[in-house]
Amino acid sequence: MPTSKDVARLAGVSQSTVSYVMSGRRPISEKTRKRVEDAMAQLAFQPNAGARALASRRSQVIGLAIPFVPDLHRGSMMGFISVIAASARQSDYDILLVTDDEGPQGLERVVGQQLVDGLIIMQVEGDDARVPVIRNLPVPSVLIGIPEKHEGLKCIDADFELAGQMCVEELAKLGHETVTLVNWQDAVVRRRVNYVKRFHHGVDKAGAATGAKIIHVPGRATIAGMEKAVANALEQTKGVPAFIAPEAANQDLLVEALNNLGLVLGKDVSVVVNCSDSLAERQRIPLTTIDFEPDQVSRRVVQMIVHDLTEPTSRSHEALELIRPVFKHRKSTIRPRPQR
Amino acid sequence: MPTSKDVARLAGVSQSTVSYVMSGRRPISEKTRKRVEDAMAQLAFQPNAGARALASRRSQVIGLAIPFVPDLHRGSMMGFISVIAASARQSDYDILLVTDDEGPQGLERVVGQQLVDGLIIMQVEGDDARVPVIRNLPVPSVLIGIPEKHEGLKCIDADFELAGQMCVEELAKLGHETVTLVNWQDAVVRRRVNYVKRFHHGVDKAGAATGAKIIHVPGRATIAGMEKAVANALEQTKGVPAFIAPEAANQDLLVEALNNLGLVLGKDVSVVVNCSDSLAERQRIPLTTIDFEPDQVSRRVVQMIVHDLTEPTSRSHEALELIRPVFKHRKSTIRPRPQR
DNA sequence: TTGAAAGCGATACCAG
DNA sequence: CTGGTATCGCTTTCAA
Numbered sequence: 001m002p003t004s005k006d007v008a009r010l011a012g013v014s015q016s017t018v019s020y021v022m023s024g025r026r027p028i029s030e031k032t033r034k035r036v037e038d039a040m041a042q043l044a045f046q047p048n049a050g051a052r053a054l055a056s057r058r059s060q061v062i063g064l065a066i067p068f069v070p071d072l073h074r075g076s077m078m079g080f081i082s083v084i085a086a087s088a089r090q091s092d093y094d095i096l097l098v099t100d101d102e103g104p105q106g107l108e109r110v111v112g113q114q115l116v117d118g119l120i121i122m123q124v125e126g127d128d129a130r131v132p133v134i135r136n137l138p139v140p141s142v143l144i145g146i147p148e149k150h151e152g153l154k155c156i157d158a159d160f161e162l163a164g165q166m167c168v169e170e171l172a173k174l175g176h177e178t179v180t181l182v183n184w185q186d187a188v189v190r191r192r193v194n195y196v197k198r199f200h201h202g203v204d205k206a207g208a209a210t211g212a213k214i215i216h217v218p219g220r221a222t223i224a225g226m227e228k229a230v231a232n233a234l235e236q237t238k239g240v241p242a243f244i245a246p247e248a249a250n251q252d253l254l255v256e257a258l259n260n261l262g263l264v265l266g267k268d269v270s271v272v273v274n275c276s277d278s279l280a281e282r283q284r285i286p287l288t289t290i291d292f293e294p295d296q297v298s299r300r301v302v303q304m305i306v307h308d309l310t311e312p313t314s315r316s317h318e319a320l321e322l323i324r325p326v327f328k329h330r331k332s333t334i335r336p337r338p339q340r
Numbered sequence: 341m342p343t344s345k346d347v348a349r350l351a352g353v354s355q356s357t358v359s360y361v362m363s364g365r366r367p368i369s370e371k372t373r374k375r376v377e378d379a380m381a382q383l384a385f386q387p388n389a390g391a392r393a394l395a396s397r398r399s400q401v402i403g404l405a406i407p408f409v410p411d412l413h414r415g416s417m418m419g420f421i422s423v424i425a426a427s428a429r430q431s432d433y434d435i436l437l438v439t440d441d442e443g444p445q446g447l448e449r450v451v452g453q454q455l456v457d458g459l460i461i462m463q464v465e466g467d468d469a470r471v472p473v474i475r476n477l478p479v480p481s482v483l484i485g486i487p488e489k490h491e492g493l494k495c496i497d498a499d500f501e502l503a504g505q506m507c508v509e510e511l512a513k514l515g516h517e518t519v520t521l522v523n524w525q526d527a528v529v530r531r532r533v534n535y536v537k538r539f540h541h542g543v544d545k546a547g548a549a550t551g552a553k554i555i556h557v558p559g560r561a562t563i564a565g566m567e568k569a570v571a572n573a574l575e576q577t578k579g580v581p582a583f584i585a586p587e588a589a590n591q592d593l594l595v596e597a598l599n600n601l602g603l604v605l606g607k608d609v610s611v612v613v614n615c616s617d618s619l620a621e622r623q624r625i626p627l628t629t630i631d632f633e634p635d636q637v638s639r640r641v642v643q644m645i646v647h648d649l650t651e652p653t654s655r656s657h658e659a660l661e662l663i664r665p666v667f668k669h670r671k672s673t674i675r676p677r678p679q680r
Numbered sequence: 681t682t683g684a685a686a687g688c689g690a691t692a693c694c695a696g
Numbered sequence: 697c698t699g700g701t702a703t704c705g706c707t708t709t710c711a712a
Contacts, residue, residue: 046452051689052388078414097425112386391705
């Protein structure tokens with residue numbers, strides 16, 4: 001493999017000139033630049049990453065901490081990862097994976113070995129063991145998800161509060177007087193992921209603002225449980241029922257339960273789902289869907305970390321960015337006829 | 341950050357001794373080893389990856405070429421990735437992502453920059469642009485998936501031929517005389533992924549061996565199309581119908597189509613699916629599932645590449661490893677009563 | 681069993 | 697605008 005020395009020799013310049021041609025950190029005459037570039041092309045030169053990292057003290061690699069994910073979220077996770085990797089390349093960074101089962105020490109390792117210049121932490125939960133660790137790490141990082149204590153951290157997430165709000169407003173505007181929120185399943189709630197709370201908050205807030213009555217029913221993992229929950233909600237419902245099912249795992253069940261109770265979606269009942277893995281498309285069911293452009297989060301997170309990595313000034317100041325959700329398939333919700 | 345020099349000083353030994361303690365490449369007296377290890381712990385020393393790579397000419401990083409995946413396969417893809425990353429760590433390797441949208445040159449780049457010691461290529465298709473590239477790369481690589489021309493390459497994949505065979509044998513053994521294979525959808529077939537062909541081959545072979553009649557119907561993307569295909573198959577069916585639906589995208593549709601035609605799964609008709617993203621669990625539908633342990637492939641692929649990377653002798657000889665599928669939920673297929 | 685010292689292949693400072 | 701050279705932190709001969 002040719003080295004920059006070889007390039008220098010062939011181009012008849014010094015090694016440092018070759019380096020400066022690559023980095024552009026000092027003016028080079030058009031003539032020598034051309035000679036160097038030709039030599040590089042001729043030798044198919046590629047700079048040695050290790051040597052570069054050693055000398056420059058930057059690896060041009062970003063560590064990506066991926067969570068251990070239960071089946072359901074895997075699809076979306078994958079989307080994040082590939083978009084993050086692709087966007088990172090656009091800024092001349094590579095992505096190194098840090099798996100969860102190495103524990104938070106994994107983060108200390110890749111930073112300690114100076115393998116990475118910064119970190120992106122995915123799926124941050126309310127009380128995440130990785131958070132205290134990254135606080136003490138000498139590299140910038142950006143979190144996807146918002147931990148309980150996030151002072152001084154850069155976080156980005158979908159705006160779940162707004163999502164909850166929008167769901168209720170949508171239904172209230174159509175004329176629904178009662179809206180049932182099917183909660184996340186217990187396993188998720190117990191993980192204390194912050195977004196559950198935030199979604200609830202948005203729902204309740206919009207309920208108060210619009211006057212819609214909000215019924216909360218727990219997320220159930222079985223169809224029987226779901227049917228009971230739904231029946232229960234229907235009893236307390238005034239007018240045409242409406243449901244909000246933010247968790248993907250519940251959506252199939254809710255749809256099935258409503259079917260079993262003889263309610264036709266988009267006709268007898270409105271359903272709004274969130275974060276749907278394209279349930280609407282997949283099953284061709286009339287649902288209103290509220291969702292986030294996942295790529296938007298991914299690209300933004302890379303922007304943020306790259307900014308911290310390249311901006312020489314201003315060490316990582318706190319930041320909290322929320323991505324706005326959007327409606328899709330919106331026509332399938334119904335406008336109840338006035339009930340009296 | 342402390343360097344090995346600092347460790348050496350603190351331990352009162354030379355820098356080379358520190359290095360040898362870490363690598364174990366030469367005997368060290370118990371006494372000095374202890375002194376060095378203590379010093380390392382005391383300083384929380386971590387070796388600088390760039391320097392190490394530069395000096396040793398090995399980065400301890402494996403490049404993982406991830407494909408651009410359509411939604412459906414994303415979940416399983418994610419499983420591969422995290423298991424690969426975790427297993428790699430067990431052998432002291434890290435994983436660097438190489439996205440597809442950098443093209444095959446992405447592979448040349450990471451190898452050329454000596455960022456990686458070897459490559460794992462995911463989702464290799466029948467005629468894959470990356471294959472000719474890696475052939476000329478000076479590092480070992482392992483492919484997941486089997487390209488048309490694979491002489492001299494190390495490949496690993498699920499044994500789709502055997503899977504096809506097992507599906508038919510299962511149904512034939514139960515007494516089905518006619519078996520309908522619902523093919524992959526056109527988009528997949530056109531990509532010339534090898535496994536489609538291999539699955540077919542297994543199905544036909546087992547059909548011939550068992551005497552079961554095999555009907556092929558094309559994979560359809562719409563429910564109407566699927567219903568027609570199913571109806572068509574039923575006309576040609578003798579005895580109790582049985583279906584094999586290897587592609588996940590078709591499975592929902594097939595189940596729905598059968599429902600619409602009034603056929604009850606596990607009672608009027610047997611269905612065997614393959615590569616199911618746990619459709620059976622998700623929908624609680626009585627299906628027999630044949631599947632692969634995805635983790636098995638992932639772990640094996642890491643073993644293979646690590647072997648090539650550490651075995652000083654024997655440069656990458658060709659290899660083709662097929663992972664055996666297994667049945668799940670098997671009881672839901674039916675044993676047809678003798679028809680005359 | 682250990683130490684000294686010469687690289688590995690870039691970067692970046694100091695001169696000119 | 698360009699060249700010489702010290703340096704980054706570790707590995708690995710060569711000598712003892």
